[in-house]
Amino acid sequence: MSFARRKKDLARPVDIIGVGASQLGMVCDTPGMLNMTTRELWSWAASEALNDAGISATEVEALFVGNMIGEHTEGQYHLPYVLAQWTGLGLGQESWRSAVRVEAACASSSQAIRQAVFAVASGAYDVVIAGGVEVNNAKWTWRNPGHPEKMSNLDRVQAIYGHYDQGWEMPQSAMLDHILSQWLIAYAKRYGLSQSELQDAMDARLVSNCANGERNPKAYWNRSLEEVAAEAGFKAVSDFLRSPKYNPTTCWPVRRWDAPRRCDGAAAAIICASDLTHCFSGRPIHYLGTGNIMQTSGLSDDMWTQPFIVKSGQEAFDMAGVSPEDIDLVEMYDYGPAEYIIPLEDLGVFQRGETAKALSTGRTLFSGDKPVNCSGGTSCGVAVGAIGAYCLFHLVKQLRGEAGGCRSASGSRTGLIYDCGAGRDAVIHILGG
């Protein structure tokens, strides 16, 4: 038996009617976040999203939360019933809800949002809350509740490395930073970039992300790169970024500053059936389509393109009924320069081989014609299990024209989110104003 595959669509239209996000930062260091846990961070994001939507927590029918390493940082399983209490959803003798956690490495919150969208589109629920939360750099246990302590680097690496196949990739030392460096080398060779030109493109990405992120009040890192370079005694940012002392190579050609700036945080969205959005005051943004393709390894014969990213984009564009040229701006989980350049070209946001030029000519800046990461991207902070929800938060604000200082100048109507779990699980969301 077999069947002809049909075009995929949401069974009924779905809107985002509210978004919220905590500050990004470190619960052990950042003023305003000190001693917070997943609970307070989630409350922060959820209450902002509920207020933004103009909806009471009592009206929310279900909760979908993404979280990656909570077992390691808080010893907590079954996080959703805990977070439901910290969302004002009750749970008890007089209040009954569905609440689930979704874990998909760095795509955890994107997958939670997808499941929430599908739940509303199916008619099972009319209005739900979805998002993600991560305490990435601190841990505590029941012996000392609410007293997070900084994790050692090794402890953190071990927790995060749970995303590798423990039966093959871990024993085999098949590390993602290596594989992503191979993407970059393959890209440079494909398009005839010299080693120096490749590093120019990597520098330009950092400059673009940081110039955007400087204007994002929720960013963990929003200092000017020029200032940082000047403090270290460099007149030019490029000299600072090429300095082995200040920017040592980690996995060639990738350097310390190219890596995601890991931190803690939470973001949430209220997802509602489109025919009910008039009941609430939040300005709806349409959830037009989504795509998700899982691949085992991030390896391919031609590493300069990743078929799983191409296919996830095709799925999302088909569902949304838009083409790559219609995308006005992008928020993405850019896990280093490889997962910036390759997805932007595989999704058709930029022409093949053109991303370096787009970066160097300012097209990706908030003031450019194709802004990428007005939020600052991972250069300005990433809470792994919440990153997709942060992208959604920023994109909704942009499409509503409410993004303040980092508002894009392009009169954006349609936006795309790229999230990816461990370099193999691409999730695309397309939103329209």
Add this chain to the structure above:
Amino acid sequence: MEAVLHDFYEHLKLGEILGQKCEDCGAVTFPPRNLCARCGSSKTRWVKMSGKGRLLYASAGVHLMTGIPFVLGTVRLDEGPLVPAVLLEDDFDFSRPEAVWDLNATNSLVQAEVVQSLSGEGVLVAFRRVRNS
């Protein structure tokens, strides 16, 4: 069903690299799984891998858990599968990691070797370039 993971590593400890060949579609699954990676069939049987392949890509950097620098390769095995594997490059100078540039896009012949893992626990499938290839 067999305990495929257990049996694969037991053989690997003895220096023998095994895959699974599908009796329905003929594909070789490596690393081995109970079901064929191409067609999903459960009619698979153990086969000894040739250990031969071509090096497509390589990268050089530190293993974050152990602090040990190493070269990772992406290898297309003669039997078909694409695998990530430590590349044994005895003369590689990690103070000049950009030298890894020249190991890319060479399509060099490589041969598998079973060696101790970087952490010292257990074994892994590594590859070495075959000289004069």
